[in-house]
Amino acid sequence: MELFYRELGEGQPLIILHGLFGSSDNWLSIAKLLAEDYHVYSVDQRNHGQSPHSDDFDYPTMAKDLSDFIDQHEIEDPIIIGHSMGGKVAMQYAVNNPQNWQKLIVVDIAPKSYEVHHDQILEGLNSLDLDNLKSRGDADKELSEYVPELGVRQFLLKNLNRDNSGFSWKINLPVLTKNIEIIGAGLDGRLSESKPVLFINGEKSGYIKEKDYSLIDEKFPGATVVTIKDAGHWVHAEKPEEFMETLTAFLNQ
Structure with a gap:
């Protein structure tokens, strides 16, 4: 790789x-x-x-x-x-x-x-509907229901990519979610x-x-x-x- x-x-x-x-x-x-x-x-x-x-x-x-x-x-x-x-x-x-x-x-x-302690973060990231997301501000607002700390949300949302086709994740969110216990x-x-x-x-x-x-x-x-x-x-x-x-x-x- x-x-x-x-x-x-x-x-x-x-x-x-x-x-x-x-x-x-x-x-x-x-x-x-x-x-x-x-x-x-x-x-x-x-x-x-x-x-x-x-x-x-x-x-x-x-x-x-x-x-x-x-x-x-x-x-x-x-x-x-x-x-x-x-x-x-x-x-x-x-x-x-x-x-x-x-x-x-x-x-x-x-x-x-x-022990697994990122489950709340992963739940929040997976809850974001990227197809209907209008702005990073909206993403931050939605994620705040799962991650109250502003600094942590800002860190996490650096993984959100935006281009002409809309928003996408830089991270491989499905694989991270599936393998979180391995981490x-x-x-x-x-x-x-x-x-x-x-x-x-x-x-x-x-x-x-x-x-x-x-x-x-x-x-x-x-x-x-x-x-x-x-x-x-x-x-x-x-x-x-x-x-x-x-x-x-x-x-x-």
């Missing part, structure tokens, strides 16, 4: 993987900052953004997508950043390919399994050697709890966990300065 990506900067290769319902666009501001020192590849994962759609959608498949992307672009020893779902893809790739990466940064996700799956395997791994945790998020630290250390021996105060799940968007300070300190070690 040929994944869509945005490429910026020069130097040591660095790959960014977005989370569920996201795309490379969500990381553009951070990618531009990193591009001052790195050769950044910000990737749209399958069934997201401008990348192809497929019925196959699980972590082994997406980790293979990343491996293929690295081979296709002849990338050597990359730094890999993954947020949420992208963090699990990055972890699975790192475990499967321990020799072909330099550093791993996992943003606000643990290697454990999670909660835990990491298969563990890293067999100690390498530089950083977990960045949003204090207000709840995705990484203190009781998860032992599992993180079991899966990634010697990994560091840093918590960013007053940040939720979208740490990089909510606290960009603190996120970049934490990231830069780790990358410069």
